[in-house]
Amino acid sequence: MRAAADLTPSYHTLAHRTCLHPVTGVESTSRPIVHILPPETAGDSPSSCSFAAPRPARSGKVAILTTGTIFDVKRFSIHDGPGIRTTVFFKGCPLSCLWCHNPEGQRPEPELIFRANRCLGCGACVAVCCQGAISMDGDVPVTDSEKCKLCGACVEACYAEAREIAGREVTVAQLVSEIGRDIPFFDQSGGGVTISGGEPLFQKEFLLALLRECRRQEIHTALDTCGHASWEALDSVREYVDVFLYDLKVMDDRKHRKFTGVSNDQALDNLEALSQEGHSIVLRVPIVPGISDGEENIGETGALAAGLASVERVDLLPYHHTAIHKYAQLDKHYELRETRPPSDEQMTELAEALRRFGLPVQIGG
Ligand code: SF4
Ligand code: SF4
Numbered sequence: 222m223r224a225a226a227d228l229t230p231s232y233h234t235l236a237h238r239t240c241l242h243p244v245t246g247v248e249s250t251s252r253p254i255v256h257i258l259p260p261e262t263a264g265d266s267p268s269s270c271s272f273a274a275p276r277p278a279r280s281g282k283v284a285i286l287t288t289g290t291i292f293d294v295k296r297f298s299i300h301d302g303p304g305i306r307t308t309v310f311f312k313g314c315p316l317s318c319l320w321c322h323n324p325e326g327q328r329p330e331p332e333l334i335f336r337a338n339r340c341l342g343c344g345a346c347v348a349v350c351c352q353g354a355i356s357m358d359g360d361v362p363v364t365d366s367e368k369c370k371l372c373g374a375c376v377e378a379c380y381a382e383a384r385e386i387a388g389r390e391v392t393v394a395q396l397v398s399e400i401g402r403d404i405p406f407f408d409q410s411g412g413g414v415t416i417s418g419g420e421p422l423f424q425k426e427f428l429l430a431l432l433r434e435c436r437r438q439e440i441h442t443a444l445d446t447c448g449h450a451s452w453e454a455l456d457s458v459r460e461y462v463d464v465f466l467y468d469l470k471v472m473d474d475r476k477h478r479k480f481t482g483v484s485n486d487q488a489l490d491n492l493e494a495l496s497q498e499g500h501s502i503v504l505r506v507p508i509v510p511g512i513s514d515g516e517e518n519i520g521e522t523g524a525l526a527a528g529l530a531s532v533e534r535v536d537l538l539p540y541h542h543t544a545i546h547k548y549a550q551l552d553k554h555y556e557l558r559e560t561r562p563p564s565d566e567q568m569t570e571l572a573e574a575l576r577r578f579g580l581p582v583q584i585g586g
Contacts, residue, residue, distance in 0.1 A: 285394040285434055289427030292325050292387045292419070294396075296403060300586040302443035302464060302503075304412025307403045309396065309431075311416065312388050313423035315449050317482045318470060319556045320509050322544040326419035331371055331388030333364060334550045339383040346375035346384060387551075393430045397438065404440065413441025413463070422450035425457065432461035445505075447481075448488035455491050464501040466536075466586075467492055471513040472521040480512055489525075496529040504532055505586060508563050508571060509540040519571055523578035534581040537572055539563050 293310040301308045313329030314321075321327065325334065342360030354368035355375060376384045400414055407413050414435055421428045421444060428444075435442050444458070445466040469492070470485065471477050477485040495502060504526055508514050526532045541562050548555040563571075572582045 284430040287430035301415035304410035308415040311418040314420040325387040349378040415443040417445035527578040
């Protein structure tokens with residue numbers, strides 16, 4: 222087991238960037254950028270750099286044209302891995318956790334969001350929908366999802382921004398170009414790209430192509446996964462992942478099935494296999510009152526994590542219901558309406574219980 226103090230250096234190993242001119246491919250030697258490096262690597266003299274732009278593709282042109290569906294790109298995140306991160310949210314997930322904070326990431330295809338609190342009841346959306354999918358019920362537009370073709374006309378027409386389509390198709394090239402703006406922040410903070418969702422492995426070809434392109438451009442990668450995928454899928458991408466943010470929902474399989482919709486067998490097998498292969502792993506455990514905050518679950522989680530040599534830290538993520546409005550926007554029912562977040566005292570006690578297994582533990586991601 223690595224000590225907590227060892228974590229930072231392992232995260233920063235890709236902070237070195239050999240910068241080439243984006244067109245000529247010639248290595249730059251002027252205008253150095255500042256690299257924040259851990260003490261043991263600071264003497265390695267990272268290459269100087271003139272150009273923040275990503276390097277041009279020399280190969281893998283087909284791969285960078287691979288398309289996938291994402292629903293958000295969040296810049297300047299400090300909770301999704303080391304340093305300053307740009308987090309890409311993939312659409313599609315095989316689980317349906319009752320506490321899911323990103324319900325718009327569950328379905329693989331784009332979907333229409335309606336924010337009733339912004340709607341003015343003007344009817345402009347009804348007028349532009351050539352599918353006849355929207356009708357007014359008093360002042361409220363009601364959309365028939367069977368008829369909707371997701372053309373986006375009503376989104377454009379809605380002055381109040383009450384309508385939005387969650388999900389867009391992008392190529393790896395487009396996405397990496399968008400991410401490329403943040404490379405200077407990655408370099409200065411030891412950050413990089415975090416791929417989240419949804420479940421990124423749900424789009425494994427797209428994930429693989431994106432990870433490869435990030436590696437080619439020397440961008441540090443974190444993969445936020447629930448581990449519910451075939452080992453073949455995980456095996457194909459793991460060499461391009463610098464750190465796994467591995468969600469461990471709840472240890473009891475009966476509860477796991479009940480509250481996420483699937484067994485945890487595959488996730489646990491994959492976790493063990495990743496650890497045996499020596500991958501850097503941060504376990505993420507959601508603390509949901511009445512589901513995963515019990516003594517038994519914490520004990521089993523601690524015993525498991527302590528037995529996995531490459532688990533570097535356990536993050537306890539306190540349940541919150543700030544995403545409840547998203548369920549209404551998607552016309553979904555939120556089951557945990559009555560559940561209250563755990564108190565700070567309870568989170569501290571649970572963290573202490575895990576530390577007794579010799580694990581570095583952090584509250585929050
Ligand atoms: S156009 Fe927008 S504000 Fe007007 S009725 Fe439709 S959703 Fe509401
Ligand atoms: S996205 Fe297009 S088809 Fe769907 S409700 Fe809006 S205008 Fe109609």
